[in-house]
Every structure is written in C-alpha cells, then in structure tokens.
Amino acid sequence: MIRMENVHKAFGSNQVLRGMDLNIPRGSSMVIIGGSGTGKSVALKCILGLIQHDEGKIFVDGKETGTGDRDAFLARFGMLFQGGALFDSLPVWQNVAFRLLRGSLMRPLEEAREIAIDKLRRVGLRANVADLLPAELSGGMQKRVGLARAIAAEPEIIFFDEPTTGLDPIMAGVINDLIREIVTEMGATAMTITHDMSSVRAIADNVAMLHDGVIQWTGPVGDMDQSGDPYLDQFIHGRAEGPIEAVR
Amino acid sequence: MNALMLFLAVIGRLMLDTLGAIGRVSQFTARAVSHIVRPPFYPREFANALMNIGWLSLPVVGLTAVFTGGALALQIYAGGARFNAEAVVPQIVAIGIVRELGPVLVGLMIAARVTSSIAAEIATMKVTEQIDALVTLSTNPMKYLVAPRVLAAFITVPMLVAVGDVIGIAGGYLVGVQNLGFNAAAYLQNTVDFLEPIDIISSLVKGAAFGVIASVMGCYYGMSSGRGAQGVGRATKGSVEAAAVLLLAANFLLTGIFFSV
Ligand SMILES: Nc1ncnc2c1ncn2[C@@H]1O[C@H](COP(=O)(O)OP(=O)(O)OP(=O)(O)O)[C@@H](O)[C@H]1O
Ligand SMILES: [Mg+2]
Numbered sequence: 001m002i003r004m005e006n007v008h009k010a011f012g013s014n015q016v017l018r019g020m021d022l023n024i025p026r027g028s029s030m031v032i033i034g035g036s037g038t039g040k041s042v043a044l045k046c047i048l049g050l051i052q053h054d055e056g057k058i059f060v061d062g063k064e065t066g067t068g069d070r071d072a073f074l075a076r077f078g079m080l081f082q083g084g085a086l087f088d089s090l091p092v093w094q095n096v097a098f099r100l101l102r103g104s105l106m107r108p109l110e111e112a113r114e115i116a117i118d119k120l121r122r123v124g125l126r127a128n129v130a131d132l133l134p135a136e137l138s139g140g141m142q143k144r145v146g147l148a149r150a151i152a153a154e155p156e157i158i159f160f161d162e163p164t165t166g167l168d169p170i171m172a173g174v175i176n177d178l179i180r181e182i183v184t185e186m187g188a189t190a191m192t193i194t195h196d197m198s199s200v201r202a203i204a205d206n207v208a209m210l211h212d213g214v215i216q217w218t219g220p221v222g223d224m225d226q227s228g229d230p231y232l233d234q235f236i237h238g239r240a241e242g243p244i245e246a247v248r
Numbered sequence: 249m250n251a252l253m254l255f256l257a258v259i260g261r262l263m264l265d266t267l268g269a270i271g272r273v274s275q276f277t278a279r280a281v282s283h284i285v286r287p288p289f290y291p292r293e294f295a296n297a298l299m300n301i302g303w304l305s306l307p308v309v310g311l312t313a314v315f316t317g318g319a320l321a322l323q324i325y326a327g328g329a330r331f332n333a334e335a336v337v338p339q340i341v342a343i344g345i346v347r348e349l350g351p352v353l354v355g356l357m358i359a360a361r362v363t364s365s366i367a368a369e370i371a372t373m374k375v376t377e378q379i380d381a382l383v384t385l386s387t388n389p390m391k392y393l394v395a396p397r398v399l400a401a402f403i404t405v406p407m408l409v410a411v412g413d414v415i416g417i418a419g420g421y422l423v424g425v426q427n428l429g430f431n432a433a434a435y436l437q438n439t440v441d442f443l444e445p446i447d448i449i450s451s452l453v454k455g456a457a458f459g460v461i462a463s464v465m466g467c468y469y470g471m472s473s474g475r476g477a478q479g480v481g482r483a484t485k486g487s488v489e490a491a492a493v494l495l496l497a498a499n500f501l502l503t504g505i506f507f508s509v
Pocket of ligand 2: 040041042082161
C-alpha cells in the first residue's frame, strides 16, 4: 500500500535519508526502529508531504504522492506526532474531533463530541478531560490525546510516532493493544516508530530498521531474533558494543 | 579595488535579498487574499480574530489617541502663540490627528499588539508541529490561520482608526476647552467645518492598508519561523520591525497619493 523507493533527504549538509526503500502491504503493521536522529520521523513526514524529499519516489496505492488531490490524499491518513502537536487554543475534545468539526467529514456538534469522548476512553482517558485545555494535561496524557485525534476519523492509514514514549508500562500495554486492534479489526495500515522493544513485539507484523539513511534490515517480526544482522542484534539487545557507534 | 568589489558584492547581495523578500511577501499576501475569497471559510476563527484584533485593541488605541490629541493641542497652542496664531488649535489638531497621527499611531499600536501576538502564536504552532498537524487534518493553515486574521485586520483597523481619530480630537478638545480657554461650541464647530471628506477617507484607507500590513507581517514571520524558542523570538521581533517600517513607508506613500496636489 505504501512504497518508498530510493528516497533521499538532506537538510543542508546533513544527509538524513540516503536511499530508503520500504514496502508496507495493505492492512499490515510496520514498525520502524533505529537510533535516535536517524530520520524515522523525517521518513513519515516525507510520505505525508510535510517535508519534500530530494530524490526517489513514494507511492501510496500505486499512485505517486504529491500528484492528484491533496485533500483527498490526506483525508486517508491519521498521524500521531512525536511531540503530540495538540492545538493549545482548543479544548481536548475539539482537538480529538478536529476533523469532524469542519470540512468534508463534518458531523453535528453533539455527535462529534460523543465520538471524541469515545476515542478518549479508548486511549484510557476519562470523559472529564474532554473540556480541559492541552496545557492542563500531563505529557503522557497529551500523547494519548494525540493518539485519539489520529484515530478519530477512522483513517485507512495511521502513522504513530513513538506512541508509548512517556507512558507507564500499563498504559503502554493498553496503547499497544489498541494499535493492534486498529489494524486487525478495522483493517487499517499502520506505520509505527518506537524505541520500545516490547512494543515492537506487540504491534508489529513487519519490522524495518533504519540506519545510516537506509533500511538496514527488514522482515517479519518473528525473524527479528534470528536475523544474523549485527546492527539489528546490537539494537534489539541494547548493547553499547557493536557496529553502531554510540556517538552519532 | 578589492575593497570596492567586496563593497559592491555586499550591496548586490543585500539588494537581491531585499528583492527576494519582497517577492516572497507579495506572494504570501496574494495567497492569503486568495484564501479569503475561496471556501471553506472558518467563521469561528474569524470571530476570534475580530475579537482579538478589533475589540481588545480598543483600550490601548483610545489611550494613545487621547494623550496624543491633548499633547498636540498644547504644542500647537504654544507654537502658534509665537506668531499670534493660537486660534488655529482646533483645525490643526483635527487635521493632524485625522490625516497623520490617528492612522499612524493606531497602526503602530496594532503592530506592537497584534503583529507580535500573531507572529508568536503562529511561530509557536510551527515549532511544536501544530502547523504540520493542521495539514494532516486536511486543514490549510493559510485558510485556517492566516486568512481570518488578515480579513479581520482589514475590517477592524479602519474602525479602530476612526475611533482613534474621534478620541484624539476629543483629547485636543478637552485640553483646549479646559486648559486653553477655548469656547466649547466654537471648538467643535471649527473642527467640523475644517475637515474635508478626503481627510476622513484617507484616514480610513490608511487604516485598512496598515491592518493588512500588520496582520500579513505577523502571519508571514510566524509561518516562516525557525526552530526552537529562538526561532519564535526572532520571528516575533522581525515581524514587529517589518510591520512598523512598512507601515510608515506606506503612510508616506499614501499621504503623497492623497495630498500631493
Ligand atoms: N525541519 C528540519 N530542519 C532541519 N533538520 C531537521 C529537520 N527535521 C529533522 N531534521 C534533522 O534530521 C535528522 C533526523 O531527525 P528525525 O526527527 O527524523 O530523527 P528520528 O529518527 O525521528 O529520531 P528520534 O528517535 O530521536 O525521534 C536529525 O539530525 C535532525 O536534526
Ligand atoms: Mg522522531
């Protein structure tokens, strides 16, 4: 469903992506792992067109991104940003229901609010946070509101940038289950970035490891432990010694 | 020779940068205007902008105008006394406020109050990825953030200028009648008789132009903000500087157009 071919992206002299290839089948859950600063978030933004890649091609459903109707293209996506990116002038429920309050997916106010509260419940938040402002929430709560917003309009393709970072282990488990459920029950295609190996095992159908601007290893999650790839081994076992330098 | 080349190179670069900036700002303004006239519209954002730019600016505009009008009356009285022309206070206050000081001071206050807050707000949204989030939620930031603010400023700043004009004249009137011994009815009569429609029209046109300049600069600098808190700081500072300078330049230009004959 999503295919990246030889994608390059540099910021000035900082070469971030150097020919990234990736294929995500429809209805599957892909998890991207890789060191901090290797360009995982940049890769997501390139697919969405928030950042223009310098070279290479990205296809969604066989159609190259950046061509055709951008609104229709974006309406298929949901995205959880690494920093939450909640609109701080709007109360929580209007953040979650943002898409449902305007534009082509507009619903009546009451219904939008009900959907928002239902989505909040699914990420483990009570209805009484609905009327708070994002600044009044803890970091982990903001993250979960961001998650609720990403799934509110039930998009076909969902990107999660570190969904469980900053959450306690129980809540991380709830979120992992939720992401799994969205893929298996709603048939969505998911692409998740995470540093949490237990999340990887809980969420992933396939895993891809980004290193040095290219996909170093990719395969089904079951093959991850017997990959024989020294980079991947070092990463999943969190060893300081190995081919990946600790100072980057 | 080398020094001269270097000098020319610096001048050349500066001119190219300036031309580039003018091009980018013009393009940005054109895009903002095109989004004002094309649906979808965001009435709630527009209402908020009207409130923030128009209504909440009233106190600062009123205070600025009343003190300026009062001071102007005192100055003209003192200056006029040197050649026995004290009697022209009402006329000069009226013309000074309506043609120049009203629009300029209101414009500068708007640059200080509105431009800075628009720039800081949008720049913060940019650095915290809220602008990216808007885009992924199928909402065009030009339409959702920029268009309502520019339209609201275009509508409300002329009104603020009108209010400033009236209050400025009232400030001169108070000082004139209370301190300088003018007859109240005669002061008002002189003011009304002296002002021409063109004075008032120019005042309002300036207000509309300044409103557009102030809001566009806030939005432009906010949207092109760099990363981090420093980026927000730079954007805010740059927006107010640019708005103030452009506004004064536009004032000169408009004064030339309206009153050069
Ligand atoms: N808008 C930008 N302008 C300039 N450089 C950028 C920009 N966005 C990202 N970068 C650079 O690109 C590189 C990759 O950033 P990215 O955010 O994708 O890392 P990441 O893999 O998501 O890391 P983490 O796991 O820490 O989130 C970094 O070196 C960063 O400095
Ligand atoms: Mg990241």
